[in-house]
Amino acid sequence: MGFTRLMKADAELIECVRRGDTSAFDTLVERHYAACLRLASWQLGHRDPAEDVVQESLIRAYRALRRGHTPREFRAWLLGIVVNRCRSHAARSRRRRLLFQRWWASQEPEAYQAASLEDAGSDNDVDPKLRAALAALSPRLREAFLLKHLECLRYEEMSRITGTSVSALKMRVKRATDQLRSMLMEDRE
Amino acid sequence: MSDLDPSLEPWLEALRTEPAVRPEAIARLNAALRAEDVRAARRILTPPAAIAAAVVLIALTSAFWLAVGRWLGPAAPQQLAVEADLTPTQFVLHADDAESVTIVGDFNDWDPYATPLVHAGDGVWTVVVRLRPGAVRYAYLVDGTEWRADPRGVPAGNDFGRPTSVAFIGHLEAP
Numbered sequence: 551m552g553f554t555r556l557m558k559a560d561a562e563l564i565e566c567v568r569r570g571d572t573s574a575f576d577t578l579v580e581r582h583y584a585a586c587l588r589l590a591s592w593q594l595g596h597r598d599p600a601e602d603v604v605q606e607s608l609i610r611a612y613r614a615l616r617r618g619h620t621p622r623e624f625r626a627w628l629l630g631i632v633v634n635r636c637r638s639h640a641a642r643s644r645r646r647r648l649l650f651q652r653w654w655a656s657q658e659p660e661a662y663q664a665a666s667l668e669d670a671g672s673d674n675d676v677d678p679k680l681r682a683a684l685a686a687l688s689p690r691l692r693e694a695f696l697l698k699h700l701e702c703l704r705y706e707e708m709s710r711i712t713g714t715s716v717s718a719l720k721m722r723v724k725r726a727t728d729q730l731r732s733m734l735m736e737d738r739e
Numbered sequence: 740m741s742d743l744d745p746s747l748e749p750w751l752e753a754l755r756t757e758p759a760v761r762p763e764a765i766a767r768l769n770a771a772l773r774a775e776d777v778r779a780a781r782r783i784l785t786p787p788a789a790i791a792a793a794v795v796l797i798a799l800t801s802a803f804w805l806a807v808g809r810w811l812g813p814a815a816p817q818q819l820a821v822e823a824d825l826t827p828t829q830f831v832l833h834a835d836d837a838e839s840v841t842i843v844g845d846f847n848d849w850d851p852y853a854t855p856l857v858h859a860g861d862g863v864w865t866v867v868v869r870l871r872p873g874a875v876r877y878a879y880l881v882d883g884t885e886w887r888a889d890p891r892g893v894p895a896g897n898d899f900g901r902p903t904s905v906a907f908i909g910h911l912e913a914p
Contacts, residue, residue: 576769579768612775677753731747
């Protein structure tokens with residue numbers, strides 16, 4: 551019942567935002583910011599870009615609501631925006647990384663070598679083994695695993711927000727789970 | 740809810756912990772949202788101003804599309820819609836001995852050739868870029884080889900081994 555009430559409250563807040571009550575969106579932010587940040591942090595591997603992505607996602611959501619868009623399930627819809635922004639951010643980061651690497655390797659090969667080894671630095675206190683295991687997954691596998699087991703979305707919801715079929719998502723979650731089990735349990739076996 | 744392998748559940752507990760929300764991040768977000776409100780309010784004009792604006796807009800649009808139709812082709816309308824939301828932002832770097840300076844950032848896909856700065860004299864290089872609201876990472880490339888963060892900008896971390904800066908477009912101030 552609590553879940554139902556929460557969804558209704560989101561719908562009411564969305565209606566308020568559409569009518570121009572901007573403070574209603576602050577309540578939605580308060581309610582969903584941490585979950586968005588958690589998803590983006592794990593998907594991107596670092597907190598700073600995750601904060602940027604969440605901000606960008608929330609601004610896009612705000613614009614869409616002000617334009618009159620009415621998402622059926624706000625949380626899943628918002629997480630979908632976060633997923634898309636994470637993808638865009640990752641693509642930009644890849645381009646930036648390649649550019650940095652190309653220029654830096656040509657200018658200071660020794661410094662480049664040393665820093666490359668430290669690239670997998672962490673910015674929170676989560677077990678490094680878990681962080682490394684998640685980082686080792688491909689972005690698509692990680693995304694599917696996080697949406698399923700971190701955000702507990704249904705496969706149908708995941709399909710809507712990722713544009714991927716349910717069967718493909720199930721396969722990705724299974725592969726991610728197998729890989730994580732293999733990496734995390736190897737010392738115990 | 741979750742059909743996860745039980746052996747992974749302890750690991751998932753750590754994942755599910757919600758991160759602490761930084762007040763400065765919320766302040767930054769709120770500033771960006773209020774900037775959105777201001778932008779939206781600017782779009783709402785009083786009736787006389789709206790009529791005047793409409794007349795001017797129709798005249799300008801007609802002239803523009805006549806030119807666009809000749810030179811640019813069908814992709815231009817989308818371009819125009821996107822540009823309405825862009826904020827002109829000036830970047831300035833002091834680099835006395837530089838032969839050339841370019842800026843690389845999220846807005847130009849980190850293309851080292853896309854956005855050269857112009858030498859304004861006395862070692863001052865400058866360019867104006869139209870940017871979308873939000874956080875934008877960037878750095879300067881001096882003489883095609885030397886990376887520089889903006890000495891007067893907000894540091895954006897060092898995630899790929901080189902310092903970058905971040906600009907917050909549409910915000911009143913950086914955190």
